[in-house]
Amino acid sequence: MYVSYKWLQEYVDLSGVSPEELAEKITKSGIEVEGVEALNKGISGVVVGHVLEREQHPNADKLNKCLVDIGAEEPVQIICGAPNVDKGQKVAVATVGAVLPGNFKIKKAKLRGEESNGMICSLQELGFESKLVAKEFAEGIYNFPQDVEVGLNAIEQLHRDDQVLELGLTPNRADCLSMLGVAYEVAAILGREVKLTVSQVETSTEKAADYIQVTVDAKEDNPLYVAKVIKNVKIGPSPLWMQARLTAAGIRPHNNVVDITNYILLEYGQPLHAFDYDRLGSKEILVRRAKDGEEIVTLDEAKRKLIADHLVITNGETPVALAGVMGGANSEVQADTTTVLLESAYFIGAPVRKASKDHGLRSEASARYEKGVDPNRVRPAAERAAQLLAEYAGGEVLEGSVEADSLTVEPAVVSVTLEKINRVLGTGLTMKDVEDIFARLQFETATDNGTIVVTVPTRRGDITIEEDLIEEVGRLYGYDNLVSTLPIGSATPGHLSPYQNRRRMVRRYLEGAGLYQAVTYSLTNEAKAAQYALENREPVRLAMPMSEDRSILRLSIIPQLLEVLKYNAARQHDSLALYETGAVFLANGSDELPEEREHLAGAVTGLWQTHPWQGEKKPVDFFVVKGILEGLFDKLGIASAVEFRQSEKDGLHPGRTAEIYLSGTSVGFVGQTHPTVEKEYDLKETYVFELSLKAILEAEVSPLHYVTIPRFPSITRDIALVVDKEKAAGELDAIIKEAGGALLKEVQVFDLYEGERMEAGKKSIAFSLKYFDPERTLTDEEVVKAHDKVLNAVKEKAGAVLRG
Structure with missing residues (x-):
């Protein structure tokens, strides 16, 4: 709801309270004011001018040379490109030195050789939104009424010297969808009185009942319908002050009759509708539910098919309005309208909302009916509108109103x-x-x-x-x-559980390693439900799925992460690293709820590192992802209990996949997606992993043990072992560490050779072994003794021989 500060002053004395202060007070009382906008902000030097002469620019077909009286000693020449500028008009002129919205400053200029001393302005150039400018001025400059004095401040004449408060109303505060409702609210906040307008209108001797009869069949939907008749109406523009109040509230001016109904909507919160009486086609108004398949052409020239849930206003037979939503084109007030039938009614919100939603027609009227209007304002609103039609449209109000009244109004106690x-x-x-x-x-x-x-x-x-x-x-x-008090009683301060703390540690580590967190659907389709599952069980199917693609609870997170990679790759983001911590669902039979287990999964594709300046690019490979996981296990303190074993798994590359064991129990896997999968998703080489998060977070961790930095030198020995091609480096690593004893501190693989000089079925793996004792310097004899044990062990247990 947009509230004009100047208009509000007519109902409540706001002296001593600025718009900003008022906004603060309203917000503190429970209705949020989302902003205060000064309509004349950034505008100065704009006056009312009178076009004395207009002639074609001698050097431009689309420009006019105008002589304009701006209230100065001499008229000024202004070059104007507006197609509707003409002699005798009163216009808005930005004089030399004026400032327009956007800090646009007006200077003297020459346009195609002719001097221009200012600018004749359109309403858009004065800060009006295009959608709020009346159609006749939408494509050109604005013309003031002829009685406006030349030289006056044009912004004040347009009533733009105002500020507008935007209220963010909750659905229960429908009372503040009107200026009177806001006035009651502001008066209560400030402790001041509300000044109400008293409607007094002279009526003719003719009676409205002689012109119209009102019948309501749908009494539950429309318990009160009031009709008034106004004759001899002259259609024209509404007064400037009324147009200004409408535009400040976001409503476009049309003509005096339509503008008055919209003005009452804003003032009273009561929607009205004006019918052209002569186009109505009968002397009867019948309110009923629509017939299935019945049609109406609404004011927006759209043909709409109705159903029995819609409430319509008819002329006894044909619908002439969609009740509470929009009028019909067949009874629209037009330039030649002389007699107006004015409707003021109390419609129940449900049928209005149904019609509004079905036809996509959300109007200011429907919004108010949906939230509820004041039944005691239906008649006063009609009387106030009749008064304004008599005053500003020259109308002759017929005596009395014609009503269909079955409304019982009792105030709540x-x-x-x-x-x-x-x-x-x-x-x-x-x-x-x-x-x-x-x-x-x-x-x-x-x-x-x-x-x-x-x-x-x-x-x-x-x-x-x-x-x-x-x-x-x-x-x-x-x-x-209100006094701030602490709650009475004992309370336990909140904290993270050990599991939650370690899960947060996992997320921070992976994000620090360069992976983005993803959150994907827990629902998938039958084809993907069992892919990459750590434990194969019958998938859990939803009883009432919204679609087949989201009909089964997932057993693995990886298929969803691959979908995310595919989505990004299709948008040229082909280097991406993602992880997700989420639940998978394992069936426990048809009579029990599925078991939820939290998993950690990741997917990495494209370039892992790129250094354009050095011309270096490093694509992701198996060992990058394995290294990320090793760092994670080290962070969690379980690295010594983790083992990677080569394995095969559906959907993964057979030679680049490892199963991960924690203390001898499988907890997940890591590997490259199978080339056929990469082709299906249109991805580059992609590596994935999935782990049982519960298993790794709840594993027993040895107490943290600090080791002093060694003061004595270490001794390194390198060995190259020739073994069968099927022999895993991890197996050799374990044998070496076991045989090396207390003096062997580090073992690292640094080379693999399978070239033509190696005999068939064999390969060479080179290890670097570091020996040291933190308490003393080792002798050659001690190192040789320990090293010989290692060589004997790899020979006996793995059949390895030293490469010559």
Whole structure:
């Protein structure tokens, strides 16, 4: 809801309260003000000018040379390109030195050889949104009425010297979808009175009942329908002040009749509709549910098919409006309209919302009906609109209104005790304090032995229970005035469990290693459900899936990560590293809920490192991903208990896959996706891993043990072992470490050779062994003794021989 500060001043005395201060007070009382916009911000030096002469620019077909009186000693020449500029018009002129929105400064200029001393402005150039400019001025400059005095401030004449507050209303505060509702709210906040407009209009001797008859078949949907007739209407523009208030609220001006109905919508919160009486086609209004398949052409020239859930206004036979949403084109007020049938009705929200949603027509009227309008404003709104039509459209209001009334309106009566108010709010208010707050809200009250009984006005349909009354007291007393207290009783401070702490450690490590966290669907399809699963069980199928692609709970995270890689690769992001910690679901039979297990999975593809300056590019390979996992295991303190064993798995490359064991138990795998999978997903070489997160996070970890930096030198021995091609380096590594004893501190593989000089079926693996003792310098004899044990062990247990 957009609220004009100047318009609001007509209802409430705002002296001493700036728009910004008012916005702060409204926000603190419970309705958020999302912003305050000055409509004339950044504009200066714009005056009303009178075009005395206009002639074609001698050197340009699309430019006009105008002589304009701007209230100065002499008229000025201005070159203007607007197609609608002409002699005799009153226009907005940005004089030399003026500033327009966007800090656009006006200077003297020469256009095709002719001097220009200013600029004749369109409304868009003065800060109006294009969608709010009346159609006749949308493609050119704006023309003031002829009675506007030359030389006056054009911005003030356009009533743009105003500020607009944007209220972010919650659905329950439909009362503030009107200027009167906001006025009641602001008056309560400031403790001031509300000044209401009294509608008085002279009527003719003719009676409205002689022109129209109203019948409502759908009484539950439309308990009150009021019709008034106004004759001899002259269609024209509405007054500038009214147009300004409409545009400030985000509504485009059309003509005086339509603008008046929109003005009442904003003022009273009561939607109105004006029919061209002569185009109505009968002397009857019948409100009913639509017939299935019935059609109506609405004001936007769209043909709409109706169903029985829609409420329509008809001329007895043909629909002329979609009730509460939009009128029909067959009864639209046009330039030749002389007699207006004015509708003011109380429609129930449900059918209005149904029609609005079905046809994609969300209007200012439907929004108010959906949230609920004040039934006691239906008649006053019609009277106020009739008064304005008489005043600004020259209309002759016929005596009386024609009504179909089955509405019973009883204001809500809600009671609450003073004890409960103070207990809930933590205050020490007296009954007099509470009565004063309700008096500011203009609620009638009565007290009885510590209980206050409140009669709630019908404009506040959101107040129905005692908690609503307590909220009203609290927000008007001031949330800032509520005492801050600590809860009484014992409390346990929150903290992360060991599992949660270690899971957070995993995420931080992987992100530090360069992987992005992904969050993917837990639902997949039958083809992908069992791919890469650590444990194969029957997949769990949803009873009512929304689609086949999301019908089965996943057994592995990797298929979803591959989908993410495919999505990014299709958008030229082909080097990506992802991880996810999430649940997989294992079936426990048809009668039990599935078991949820948390897994850690990752997928890496493309370049792992790129240094364009050095011309170096390093694509990801098996050992990059294996190294990431080894660093993770080291971070978790379980590296010594982890073993990688070569294996084969469906969907993975048979020669680049390893199963991961923790203390002899398989906890996951790492490997390259099979080339056929990479082709299916259109990926480069891609490496994936998946681990049971529960297994690695709940593994027993040895106490942290610190070792002093050695003060004595170490001795390194390199050996190249010739073994069978099937022999794994990890197996040799384990044998070497076991045989090396306490003096052997480090073992590293640094070379693999399988060239033509190696006999068939054999390979050479080179290891670097480091020996040292932190307490003394080792002798050659001690190192040779330990090293011989290693050589004997690899020979006996692995059949390895030293390469000559």
